[in-house]
Amino acid sequence: MAPIPARHGTVARQTSAPAIAATVALVLFSVFIGLYGPRLGNRQQLPGGTTLVELAAAIEPRHAQRMIAALQQGMDGIARLRRARGSGELAEDARAKLDEARQTAEEQVVRMTGLPIVLPDLANAQVLWNEPERVRLPGAAGALAFCTVLSNARGTALEEHATVLFLMDEDRYTVFDAFGRPRPMPEGEVFSVVTQSSASEASPAGNAIRFFRNGALIVAVQASEPKLADEIVLLLEASLARIGAAGFVRPESAGSPVGAGS
Secondary structure, eight states: OOOOOOOOOOOOOOOOHHHHHHHHHHHHHHHHHHHHSOOGGGSOOOOSSOBHHHHHHHHHHHHHHHHHHHHHHTTTTTGGGBOTTOOSOBOTTHHHHHHHHHHHHHHHHHHHHSSOOOOOOOTTOEEEEOOOEEEEETTEEEEEEEEEEEEOSSOOSSOEEEEEEEEEESSOOEEEOTTSOEEEOOSSOOEEEOOTTTOOSSOTTTTOEEEEEETTEEEEEEESSHHHHHHHHHHHHHHHHHHHHTTOOOHHHHOOOOOOOO
16 A cells, blocks of 8 residues: 655744834834934035145145255355354344345245235344245145244244245145034134154144134244244234235135145
8 A cells, every 4th residue: 555645734934023023113213214314415524625734744844854954054144144253143234134035035925925925023033034935735835935043032042943834725624623523724723733843752732833824825834943933823813914904805815826836
């Protein structure tokens, strides 16, 4: 007698109530987020442009190069402005030479930027301004001016040096607030960016590069001493404020082209 084949019956699948509830909840949550959640266009985006850290990294080697060149040429250039007897005082005709160098540098900065910029006149100091040059840095182009402070009331035996940049902002610079949120660089504030060479063990902030904005003009100052950088920033802020009050055409509306350089 042949065996009777086993009969295969269908087994009903058992459904899990918790799994169904979880699936429904996930779908409802997705719908809720789609309807009431923040839209992509409203979410905070990183502003386009360049950060001040990137700009500082481009300024630092330029300042170092000009400082080294000034020190190497000091015996020839600066020494001629001092008395031969080595008293440290300036020669009789030194003031005229310094004034001429300052006027020449100022005229070139004005020509490069298209703005009536006045180079700072430091208190109790004689300043030798080098010939400015055109520069192009990340996010901006403009004029670079370098000066050597020959004698001053700061009690230092060595000359001090400073690099001042006047940059026409082409791509609004980005800064970060106390919570690390990016925002366009505002006016009315001075920002300090510490670089590797500007930091020191004595002062974590060291002689950081100072930045401030006036309209579309970005001013950057790096000096061999923090007090010198602060003094230059204060003088430039005041002079630019006076120029603005006199009704000159602000940089963002002037549309003056600034050439590119090193």
